[in-house]
Amino acid sequence: xxxxxxxxxxxxxxxxxxxxxxxxxxxxxxxxxxxxxxxxxxxxxxxxxxxxxxxxxxxxxxxxxxxxxxxxxxxxxxxxxxxxxxxxxxxxxxxxxxxxxxxxxxxxxxxxxxxxxxxxxxxxxxxxxxxxxxxxxxxxxxxxxxxxxxxxxxxxxxxxxxxxxxxxxxxxxxxxxxxxxxxxxxxxxxxxxxxxxxxxxxxxxxxxxxxxxxxxxxxxxxxxxxxxxxxxxxxxxxxxxxxxxxxxxxxxxxxxxxxxxxxxxxxxxxxxxxxxxxxxxxxxxxxxxxxxxxxxxxxxxxxxxxxxxxxxxxxxxxxxxxxxxxxxxxxxxxxxxxxxxxxxxxxxxxxxxxxxxxxxxxxxxxxxxxxxxxxxxxxxxxxxxxxxxxxxxxxxxxxxxxxxxxxxxxxxxxxxxxxxxxxxxxxxxxxxxxxxxxxxxxxxxxxxxxxxxxxxxxxxxxxxxxxxxxxxxxxxxxxxxxxxxxxxxxxxxxxxxxxxxxxxxxxxxxxxxxxxxxxxxxxxxxxxxxxxxxxxxxxxxxxxxxxxxxxx
Amino acid sequence: xxxxxxxxxxxxxxxxxxxxxxxxxxxxxxxxxxxxxxxxxxxxxxxxxxxxxxxxxxxxxxxxxxxxxxxxxxxxxxxxxxxxxxxxxxxxxxxxxxxxxxxxxx
Numbered sequence: 001x002x003x004x005x006x007x008x009x010x011x012x013x014x015x016x017x018x019x020x021x022x023x024x025x026x027x028x029x030x031x032x033x034x035x036x037x038x039x040x041x042x043x044x045x046x047x048x049x050x051x052x053x054x055x056x057x058x059x060x061x062x063x064x065x066x067x068x069x070x071x072x073x074x075x076x077x078x079x080x081x082x083x084x085x086x087x088x089x090x091x092x093x094x095x096x097x098x099x100x101x102x103x104x105x106x107x108x109x110x111x112x113x114x115x116x117x118x119x120x121x122x123x124x125x126x127x128x129x130x131x132x133x134x135x136x137x138x139x140x141x142x143x144x145x146x147x148x149x150x151x152x153x154x155x156x157x158x159x160x161x162x163x164x165x166x167x168x169x170x171x172x173x174x175x176x177x178x179x180x181x182x183x184x185x186x187x188x189x190x191x192x193x194x195x196x197x198x199x200x201x202x203x204x205x206x207x208x209x210x211x212x213x214x215x216x217x218x219x220x221x222x223x224x225x226x227x228x229x230x231x232x233x234x235x236x237x238x239x240x241x242x243x244x245x246x247x248x249x250x251x252x253x254x255x256x257x258x259x260x261x262x263x264x265x266x267x268x269x270x271x272x273x274x275x276x277x278x279x280x281x282x283x284x285x286x287x288x289x290x291x292x293x294x295x296x297x298x299x300x301x302x303x304x305x306x307x308x309x310x311x312x313x314x315x316x317x318x319x320x321x322x323x324x325x326x327x328x329x330x331x332x333x334x335x336x337x338x339x340x341x342x343x344x345x346x347x348x349x350x351x352x353x354x355x356x357x358x359x360x361x362x363x364x365x366x367x368x369x370x371x372x373x374x375x376x377x378x379x380x381x382x383x384x385x386x387x388x389x390x391x392x393x394x395x396x397x398x399x400x401x402x403x404x405x406x407x408x409x410x411x412x413x414x415x416x417x418x419x420x421x422x423x424x425x426x427x428x429x430x431x432x433x434x435x436x437x438x439x440x441x442x443x444x445x446x447x448x449x450x451x452x453x454x455x456x457x458x459x460x461x462x463x464x465x466x467x468x469x470x471x472x473x474x475x476x477x478x479x480x481x482x483x484x485x486x487x488x489x490x491x492x493x494x495x496x497x498x499x500x501x502x503x504x505x506x507x508x509x510x511x512x513x514x515x516x517x518x519x520x521x522x523x524x525x526x527x528x529x530x531x532x533x534x535x536x537x538x539x540x541x542x543x544x545x546x547x548x549x550x551x552x
Numbered sequence: 553x554x555x556x557x558x559x560x561x562x563x564x565x566x567x568x569x570x571x572x573x574x575x576x577x578x579x580x581x582x583x584x585x586x587x588x589x590x591x592x593x594x595x596x597x598x599x600x601x602x603x604x605x606x607x608x609x610x611x612x613x614x615x616x617x618x619x620x621x622x623x624x625x626x627x628x629x630x631x632x633x634x635x636x637x638x639x640x641x642x643x644x645x646x647x648x649x650x651x652x653x654x655x656x657x658x
Contacts, residue, residue, distance in 0.1 A: 026567075027610075028610075032607075032608075033614065047565055047613060047614075049572070049633075049636065050570070050641065051569065051571055081647045082646065096570075097568055097569055097570070098567065098568050098570060099568050343654045345650075345653060346650055346651065346654045347644065347646060350646070352648050352651055354648070400651050418632070418636055419636065419642035419643055419644060425633075426632075433644065476631075476633070479631045481632060
C-alpha cells in the first residue's frame, strides 16, 4: 500500500484549503463559472446531468479497509448512500453539493486520498493489475512502478496542461489484465535475455471516437530509465500537442499521423538529450517504495483445504461462486476472490455504503486488509485463504454481492450513460440491466462461458465498448436512443477493436439482439470450450450478422 | 418558408446543489411544469436574458434553451436527454433502492 510522507500530507491539506477558498469565492460570486470550472475540474469535480459529480482517485485501484470505510462514510454523509467504481479503478460520487465538497476532500485527506488529476488534461490515475502480487506469472509487482509514476506525474509542472488527458497502465504479467494496449502509454514489466528486469513500452492506444491499438515504442527499457523515458515521451507529445482540435489531441492521433518510427526517433533524441540523473528516481527511493508493496507474510497452508471442499459440497451457491470468482494465488492455500459489483439487475460498478463497509470488514478479516478495484468495475480481495473462502462468500451474500458471474455474460461493464452523464447520448445502465436479467440463470451463464459485454453511452467510450467481445454503443438518432453493436473486441494481450455489425437497434431491441448473437454462437462453436471470441475469430462476422438482421 | 418557432423553456444547473432547474415566473424552479414557455423568437430572446441574469446573480450555472412540446398543456422536453434531465433522477432505481429492487427481482 502506498503511504504519504510529510510532504504529501502537507500538500494535500494545502490543496483542500485552497479549494475551500475557491468554493467560498464561487458561492459569494467573486469567481464566475468560467473562472471556477478549471479549478473544480483540477479537483475532480464535474457538473453532470442531475448534480455535481466528484471523482476520487484510487491509486492503481488499491485501497485498505480504512479507505473503503471512508468512501462509505462519504457516500452516506454527503451523497445518496452509494458510489460508482469506474473503469479507471476510481470511484465517483454522483450527488455531492458544491458547498460540501471541501469537507469531503478533507475527509479523504484524512485517509491519504484525494481527487487531484481525476479530470483535466493531465496524467490521470495510473492503473494496474488487480492481481498484482498474486499472479504466479508476474515478473514483478507492477504497483511499485505505478507508484513511481504516480509520484512523478502528480503535479508535474510540465504536464499539468497537456493537449488532452493522458492515461498510463502498468502490468507485471504477460497475461494482460489492465487493457494495456488501449492506453496512451502501456508499460509491461519484462525480463530481457540477460535476465535483467525492465520495461516494454507501448504507446498510442486509446478508445473514444478514434480507437487505436497501441504500438511498441521500446521492446526493452532498462529499469532506471523509466521516468526519464516517460518524460521524453510526454515532452514530444506535449510539444506537438494540438490545442486547436481536441478530437485530434490525444497521443494516439500524433503517433498515427507521424508514424511510430518517427515518434520513436523524436522520443529517443529527446531522451538522449535529457539529464537523466536529474529525473530518474534514486535507487533508495525505489527501494523505499518497493518495501510498501512487500508481499504479505502468508502462513504456509496446504494446497487443498478440507473446509473449502466440504463447504463446496454442501453449498451449491458457494461452489458456483468459488469456481467462477477466484483466481489462483502464488502462495498455496490462498486465492484472490473477485467481488462482482454486477448483481443481476443492479447498476454495474455501483456499491452502497453498507456494501462498502461489508467489503472493508471482509478485507480486514480475511485479505490482509487489502482491496483492489478492477478496470472491469469489480473489487478483488487479493489474499484469501481457502479455509476462509466460505466465510467471505457468506459475508458477501449477506449484502447482495455474491453474484457468481466474473467474466461471464452478466459481468457487464457500463459507463453511467444518459442516466447521469452530461456528455452521454443514450442510456447504458438499463441496457446492461436488461441484458443481465435476460441471462440471469447461473447455469445458462456457465454454459455460454467467457463473454465480455461492454456498453458506452456515447462515442467517448468510457464503457470500453470497442474492446468488448460484444460492444454496445448508445447514440442519439434524432432524439431517439440507438445502439450500435460491435463484435470481436478484446482488451487483453491479444487486443483487438470490435467490428460493427451494421445498422443500430432501438433501446427495447438490444437484449433480444444480444440473445440472438449468443444463441448463434452456441450453434457455431465446435466444442463447449471454444469461447465466443474464438468462435468469432474463426467464423467471422457474417453468421452473426445473419442472426440479427435476417428478420430485422 | 421559415421554420415555425418551436416552444422553449430555459434550464440550468443550480449553483449549490447542481441539480436541474427551470426559469419560472418567480425565479428558478425544479418543476419544469412551472417553467415559463417562450412561444416566439422574441419571447425566447427575453427568456435568454433572464436566464443569463440567473448566472450573473450567481444562482445557476450554464443556462440554455430546451425545446418543449405543449401537447399535454404543460411543457415536456422533446429530446430524451432533456426528459431524463428534467425528471431530476436516473430512469432506474439507484443506490440502496437499486439493491432492494435487485433483491426483490431475485
